[in-house]
Amino acid sequence: MVNQVNNIIFNLIVSGRGVWLPDIAALRVVRRAAEHGSSSRTILPPRLAVEFTSHREGVSLVDEIARVAAIDESAARDIYDRWIDKTLSDGVLTIDGIGVLRGKSFVADAALTSLLNADTGGAVKIVVRRRSHRMLALSALLAVVAVAAGALYWFMYRDMQASLPDAEPSAAVVQLADFTEESHNIVRAEPMPESGDDVGTDAVASSSDVAAEDEAAAIVEAEAVVPAPVRESDIRYRVIIGSYSTRENAVRAIAEAEKRVSGLHFEIRPLGRLFAVAAFGSSTREDCEAFVREHRKEFPQAWVNPAKR
DSSP, X not given: OHHHHHHHHHHHHHTTOOEEETTTEEEEEEEEXXXXXXXXXXXXXXXEEEEEESSOOSEEHHHHHHHHHTOOHHHHHHHHHHHHHHHEETTEEEETTTEEXXXXXXXXXXXXXXXXXXXOOOOEEOOOOOOOHHHHHHHHHHHHHHHHHXXXXXXXXXXXXXXXXXXXXXXXXXXXXXXHHHHHHHHHTOOOOSOHHHHHHHHHHHHHHHHHHHHHHHHHHHHHTSOOOOOGGGOOEEEEEEEESSHHHHHHHHHHHHHHSOSOOOEEEEETTXXXXXXXXESSHHHHHHHHHHTTTTOTTOEEEEOOO
């Protein structure tokens, strides 16, 4: 009984909804900002963490027990009270695979934290590039040389322009103008076809060619949008609809899921010490999140988990 209740808490936390433990506290998943690592030259990226809160947040564990076990609230409360008796001792609540709650201090299980941050890398090393004083001095010297060269060129160009006499346009320029004018006249004098039949034939042929090209382009485009099937080696994310302490429970869960939704490929995947049931896999997280939204009614506890190689 304790393991089954722990599995319900585990599924609520990894799905990001959090769990409310009546008369005790609530456990929620929060996103912590990036922070310095073990040294001042390393930074830990933003990470997900499980923390304690005295406010009522998340799904009530009693309500979730009643929903999963298909029993009334009083029977679910009885199961919850017996679970508390076995996990709470001397004010310390120990949830196997989740963490330990002492008063208002909660320490999450390392495996759970690692699972929540499977997509997050480790500490990032900061590389500090120091500017070289020699490079700064060289850059300043080159700037001064460039300014001096520009000023010298300007003075020389001004003196050359002042020494040149005014002159009429050269004969070569006049001849070039005449040649350009003759070229325009030749273009305007080009004869048009005498008969309109040839023009009509060319227009029809051109229209046929354009239509054929459009049809070929449409066929190529239609073939290009057909998605290739996802191979097992390309699967990077899977949708988990539940995790169980034994393989037999996972097999029974698959049988129940196939009654609700047909046509899906279910498989059992190892998840730490549990047996997870996967219903969908894809190379992108977006496809898996779309599957979760589409089947939220059939699988309310579904969540996306990075695939292990």
